[in-house]
Amino acid sequence: MSIHVALKHVTRYRYDRLVSLSPQVVRLRPAPHCRTPILAYSMRVEPVEHFVNWQQDPFANYLARLVFPEKTREFSVTIDLVAEMAVYNPFDFFLDPSAQQIPFAYDEAQRTELAPYLAADPAGPEVTRYLDAIPRTPRTTIDFLVELNQRLQRDVSYLIRMEPGVQTPEETLTKGSGSCRDSGWLLVQILRHLGLAARFASGYLIQLAPDQKSLDGPSGAEVDFTDLHAWCEVFLPGAGWIGLDPTSGLLAGEGHIPLACTPQPSSAAPISGAVDECEVEFGHEMHVTRVWESPRVTKPYTEMQWQSVLALGEAVDAELAAGDVRLTMGGEPTFVSIDDRDEPEWNTEALGPTKRLRAQDLTRRLFDEYGPGGFLHFGQGKWYPGEQLPRWALSIHWRADGQPCWQDPKWLADERDQHAYTSADARRFLGALSKRLGVGGDHIQPGYEDVFYYLWRERRLPVNVDPFDSRIDDEMERTRLRRVFDAGLSNVTGYVLPLRRAEGPELEGGPWITGPWFFRDERMYLMPGDSPMGYRLPLDSLPWTSRGDYPYLIEQDPFAPRDALPSAATLRMQVPGVRAAASPLASNEGVSTAVGSGTCTGTCTGTGTGTGTGTGTGTCPRASTGERACAGSPGCRASDPGVGTRASAVVRDDRGTAAAPRGLRPPGHGDPAQPLGIAGTVSRDPAGGAGAAACSVDATAHASRGTAVAACADTDSHPPARAGANPGARTRGGARATGDRGPRAP
Numbered sequence: 001m002s003i004h005v006a007l008k009h010v011t012r013y014r015y016d017r018l019v020s021l022s023p024q025v026v027r028l029r030p031a032p033h034c035r036t037p038i039l040a041y042s043m044r045v046e047p048v049e050h051f052v053n054w055q056q057d058p059f060a061n062y063l064a065r066l067v068f069p070e071k072t073r074e075f076s077v078t079i080d081l082v083a084e085m086a087v088y089n090p091f092d093f094f095l096d097p098s099a100q101q102i103p104f105a106y107d108e109a110q111r112t113e114l115a116p117y118l119a120a121d122p123a124g125p126e127v128t129r130y131l132d133a134i135p136r137t138p139r140t141t142i143d144f145l146v147e148l149n150q151r152l153q154r155d156v157s158y159l160i161r162m163e164p165g166v167q168t169p170e171e172t173l174t175k176g177s178g179s180c181r182d183s184g185w186l187l188v189q190i191l192r193h194l195g196l197a198a199r200f201a202s203g204y205l206i207q208l209a210p211d212q213k214s215l216d217g218p219s220g221a222e223v224d225f226t227d228l229h230a231w232c233e234v235f236l237p238g239a240g241w242i243g244l245d246p247t248s249g250l251l252a253g254e255g256h257i258p259l260a261c262t263p264q265p266s267s268a269a270p271i272s273g274a275v276d277e278c279e280v281e282f283g284h285e286m287h288v289t290r291v292w293e294s295p296r297v298t299k300p301y302t303e304m305q306w307q308s309v310l311a312l313g314e315a316v317d318a319e320l321a322a323g324d325v326r327l328t329m330g331g332e333p334t335f336v337s338i339d340d341r342d343e344p345e346w347n348t349e350a351l352g353p354t355k356r357l358r359a360q361d362l363t364r365r366l367f368d369e370y371g372p373g374g375f376l377h378f379g380q381g382k383w384y385p386g387e388q389l390p391r392w393a394l395s396i397h398w399r400a401d402g403q404p405c406w407q408d409p410k411w412l413a414d415e416r417d418q419h420a421y422t423s424a425d426a427r428r429f430l431g432a433l434s435k436r437l438g439v440g441g442d443h444i445q446p447g448y449e450d451v452f453y454y455l456w457r458e459r460r461l462p463v464n465v466d467p468f469d470s471r472i473d474d475e476m477e478r479t480r481l482r483r484v485f486d487a488g489l490s491n492v493t494g495y496v497l498p499l500r501r502a503e504g505p506e507l508e509g510g511p512w513i514t515g516p517w518f519f520r521d522e523r524m525y526l527m528p529g530d531s532p533m534g535y536r537l538p539l540d541s542l543p544w545t546s547r548g549d550y551p552y553l554i555e556q557d558p559f560a561p562r563d564a565l566p567s568a569a570t571l572r573m574q575v576p577g578v579r580a581a582a583s584p585l586a587s588n589e590g591v592s593t594a595v596g597s598g599t600c601t602g603t604c605t606g607t608g609t610g611t612g613t614g615t616g617t618g619t620c621p622r623a624s625t626g627e628r629a630c631a632g633s634p635g636c637r638a639s640d641p642g643v644g645t646r647a648s649a650v651v652r653d654d655r656g657t658a659a660a661p662r663g664l665r666p667p668g669h670g671d672p673a674q675p676l677g678i679a680g681t682v683s684r685d686p687a688g689g690a691g692a693a694a695c696s697v698d699a700t701a702h703a704s705r706g707t708a709v710a711a712c713a714d715t716d717s718h719p720p721a722r723a724g725a726n727p728g729a730r731t732r733g734g735a736r737a738t739g740d741r742g743p744r745a746p
Helices: 108-113 125-132 141-155 169-175 180-193 303-322 355-370 423-437 451-459 475-487 568-573
Strands: 002-019 024-026 038-046 051-056 062-067 072-086 198-207 225-236 240-245 256-262 280-293 375-380 392-397 445-448 492-496 591-595 599-607 611-619 627-631 693-698 707-714 735-738
Touching: 002 198, 125 169, 125 180, 141 180, 141 240, 169 180, 180 198, 180 225, 225 256, 225 280, 240 256, 355 392, 423 492
Parallel strands: 599 693
Antiparallel strands: 002 072, 002 280, 024 062, 038 072, 051 062, 198 225, 198 256, 225 240, 375 392, 445 492, 591 627, 599 611, 693 707, 707 735
């Protein structure tokens, strides 16, 4: 974001008679090292009959040498230039290692080249006293110069002084005041006495009024302003000439446009030359005008500009849509610690002692604010070139519709707490998981570190170095070897359970299936590395499969339309042995799931650790296949929290075949510790009519947890085809009512 400004500078001399002018030297062209881009420049001289020669003085400053063949009563120079005022960082430079701290010494070649800028005038009493008060203890060069510049700004009051010439440093310190040229020359002399090369700088100062007032500190100029100004420049090895403005106490910025920088102030005068003896009337005029401004945060677009931008955006969107071009956009805000933001882990290094802890704290706070009912995923992120391991990524996932993905956040582990889980805990967890998913634990396989690799790696070490020796150059490799050999190559690293979603009807099994993995070796050896076991599985060692038989996972087009996600209760009912959670909308809402056609009516009464009754009715649209949801009337009210208020019904289709709700296993296939209580069969009901259901409750297996399991039996006139878990009743569906007082499983 930049602003283009036009500067106009007029210098005029009027004489009371015709006079002859000696060659005049004009130093009003921006110097070669000016950091502010100059887009246009012109110089107009009167009288018009003159000769001009552009030159560069011994210090590389531009100067125009003017020769006037005729006498004149007036001499004027008009400068017009256009500058691009774009903010830049005045600290954007590097220092040589030898100049990082004060004091430092220039090398011999530099001292020879900088000799004119190192010559200091004899110090008077005030200058000597001022120098003695400056601390000489070693410190960072930049900090020293910034502090010295600010100190002069505080000690010398600024005033506008119309007298010609420059005050001596002794005079400026004695008075405690001076113009910009006086303060600049004082700083030059002090730096030279301290052994630093410094020069006097003369130029333009452009100050633009800010768009908004500063919240803290001075706001700057009230209106756009420009004038001739003077400051100091110091030479730093590696950085070159750096401008210091003791009038403001700041480093020179984009508003400082140097015209002439010389060892002495007399060599930097804007115009110098001789004239016949006469009376002179001097005139001086300067002003700055904004000629172009780019839109910026502090001064945004006008309403007309916004409309133009929006119209252009709509036109681009239309062209992209016509070409079926689909775009996505993402952003990555960067966070750093407020306590130790200068530490390497927040600037250059991938990891550090506190980065993971701070990230987890931030993740937890964001989770509490934005993701209640969601879940956390701690995994791997980007892998940058030159780094041995990928970065980690902490992710928060939640549903936009407010439905919970995770029921109880207490089951989400917190890495900030101390944990000491072993491979035995991993085996026990997979055993419980396989039981919950209904796949059995026969195909749980242990994983081991690759003993052959690490034995080979150990043999490559020097004879006098062991894996625990700090003389291994690579710290990460040293840590990796120490961890592996500490754990032992024969010990189990972890366990794996192959899983895949089941395809097709799920009448005889759950939504998950498993199977064996075969390896050439008797054991499953993991790929060497530091990552968790799941990232190091030897998948390329599994039996070869042709391309035609390979079970490719075809992902859905991310741009394809998607149906709404099922409710949380529906998803939980798909997992065997998992109770449906209470509705987030109303605790007395009943839900049934029906297959086929007809009308379903159910009444459930159950006892657990609490008591209560409830009824629910609903209508199932007629359909030949597929699932249809019955939303029952809210009639079930619990007198005690131990009474369940959610139900799932099984309804038979027109052919009289049993159909279990998705994810629930038929009788005889469920978890013995958690019987579903679905009893009996029913003959064909061609009318597809309604039937009343009486529910008996089997709470014996769940009395300790307050869970009631109900078996609902149809009471129509059809005789039972065979005896079930509830003999004497003819069943049209089964229902589970839960009233768990204890913690819910995730």
